[in-house]
Amino acid sequence: MAITIAVANQKGGVGKTTTCVNLTCALKKRGRRVLLVDCDPQGNSTSGMGVEKQTRPNCYDMMIEGASAKDCVRHTKWGDVLPANVNLSGCSVELVQVPRREYVMKNALAELQEDYDFVLIDCPPSLELLTINALTAANSVLVPVQCEYYALEGIADLMRTIKMCNKGPNPELSVQGIVMTMYDGRTKLSDQVVTEVRRFFGKKVYKTMIPRNVRLSEAPSHRKPAIAYDRESKGARAYLHLADELIKRENKAAKKAKEAAGE
Numbered sequence: 001m002a003i004t005i006a007v008a009n010q011k012g013g014v015g016k017t018t019t020c021v022n023l024t025c026a027l028k029k030r031g032r033r034v035l036l037v038d039c040d041p042q043g044n045s046t047s048g049m050g051v052e053k054q055t056r057p058n059c060y061d062m063m064i065e066g067a068s069a070k071d072c073v074r075h076t077k078w079g080d081v082l083p084a085n086v087n088l089s090g091c092s093v094e095l096v097q098v099p100r101r102e103y104v105m106k107n108a109l110a111e112l113q114e115d116y117d118f119v120l121i122d123c124p125p126s127l128e129l130l131t132i133n134a135l136t137a138a139n140s141v142l143v144p145v146q147c148e149y150y151a152l153e154g155i156a157d158l159m160r161t162i163k164m165c166n167k168g169p170n171p172e173l174s175v176q177g178i179v180m181t182m183y184d185g186r187t188k189l190s191d192q193v194v195t196e197v198r199r200f201f202g203k204k205v206y207k208t209m210i211p212r213n214v215r216l217s218e219a220p221s222h223r224k225p226a227i228a229y230d231r232e233s234k235g236a237r238a239y240l241h242l243a244d245e246l247i248k249r250e251n252k253a254a255k256k257a258k259e260a261a262g263e
Contacts, residue, residue: 001113001114002035002112002113002114002115002116002117002118002119003117003118003119003139003140003250004109004118004119004121004137004138004139005118005119005120005121005138005139005140005141005142005176006121006123006134006135006137006138006140006141006142007019007020007023007120007121007122007123007141007142007143007144008123008131008134008135008141008142008143008158009125009143009144009145009154009155009158010125010126010127010131010154010157010158010161011125011146011150011151011153011154011157012125013125013146014125014144014145014146014151014154014181014182015144015146015181015182015210016122016123016125016144017040017042017044017045017048017122018048018181018210018216018220018226019142019144019179019181019210019239020036020045020048020120020122021036021045021048021049021220021225022216022225022226022227022235022236022239023120023239023242023243023246024036024049024078024079024120024225025049025078025079025225025227025228025239026227026239026240026242026243027079027117027118027243027246027247028078028079029227029240029243030240030243030244030247032117032118032247033115033116033117033118034079034080034116034117034118034119034120035073035079035080035081035082035112035115035116035118035119035120036049036079036080036081036082036120036122037059037082037105037109037119037120037121037122037134038059038081038082038083038084038122039059039084039088039105039121039122039123039124039130039131039133039134040084040088040122040123040124040125040130041084041085041086041087041088041089041091041124041130042086042124043083043084043085043086043088044122044220045081045084045122046058046081046083046084046085047220047223048219048220048223048224048225049076049078049079049081049223049224049225050076050078050223050224051074051076051081051083052083053083053084053085053086054085055074055083055085057071057072058072058082058083058084058085058087058088059072059082059083059084059088060084060085060087060088060091062082062105062108063088063091063095063104063105063108063133064091064094064095068111069082069108069109069111069112070111070112070115073112077228078224078225078227078228080116088130091129091130092128092129092130095129095133096129101129101133102129102132102133102136102168102169103133103136103169104133105121105133105134105136105137106133106136106137109137120142121134121137121138123135127157127161131161132161132165132169135161135162135165135169135170135173136165136169136170136173138170138173139172139173139174139176140173140174140175140176141158141162141173141174141175141176142176142177142178142179142246143155143158143175143177143178143179144178144179144181144210145178145179145180145181145193145197146181146182147180147181147182147183147184147189147190147193147194147209148182148189148193149189149193151193151197152193152196152197152200155178155197155200159175162174162175175201175204176246176249177204177205177206177246177249178197178201178204178205178206179205179206179208179209179210179242180193180194180197180205180206180209180210181209181210182210182211182212183209183210183211183212184211184212185211194209206242206245206246207245208238208241208242208245209238210235210238210239210242211234211235211238213226213233213234213235213238215229215230215233215234215235215236216233216235216236225239226239227239227240
């Protein structure tokens with residue numbers, strides 16, 4: 001059964017898509033079966049994994065036209081992708097009249113649960129039906145947080161959204177972890193933001209921090225993850241460490257769940 005993680009932050013520009021693409025590739029490098037579901041109409045995760053944005057069928061076809069999720073998946077050497085493009089921007093409006101509209105993505109992805117170890121969902125940077133669908137389909141949320149002044153405001157907005165989901169379509173949704181992005185150890189501000197986030201969220205914050213790194217910025221223009229573009233770069237190595245830490249967390253959580261169930 002796949003562990004489904006929504007990668008979300010309602011504040012834009014925090015490294016969400018960069019995290020999705022490189023974490024997908026890193027988990028694949030660690031021998032995991034991984035699927036990246038692009039739920040953002042910008043389609044940047046799609047192109048970042050080397051898949052054409054105009055590929056059909058895609059996430060829109062799955063959610064609106066009833067296309068099979070398996071038919072939508074595209075295979076790459078860096079992990080599988082369920083692509084998206086600008087057509088997805090009208091999805092929220094088209095879903096309004098659909099019964100149990102919050103569950104459309106969860107129901108569609110159900111047929112893939114046995115095919116993967118991890119499913120990562122790249123959420124749009126806004127609170128809309130697409131985001132609610134992603135959070136309803138997920139077991140937990142991974143939150144990328146930029147090491148800048150307004151970081152905590154973005155987290156606060158997302159926490160309210162998660163609580164809303166807990167009261168409605170997904171009572172079990174939890175925060176999987178918080179990953180600090182665009183960290184610059186030369187500035188006091190980065191360290192201050194990290195300290196503040198750790199004060200609020202404690203062990204939920206990953207030890208691995210993603211640095212500001214030119215290779216992370218260059219890789220999308222080459223239509224590949226930074227790990228494939230330059231594996232020895234600081235950014236690529238950070239995401240490989242993040243994948244190791246994520247796997248360790250999930251293994252520990254699975255062990256606790258078995259002990260609690262008396263297995």
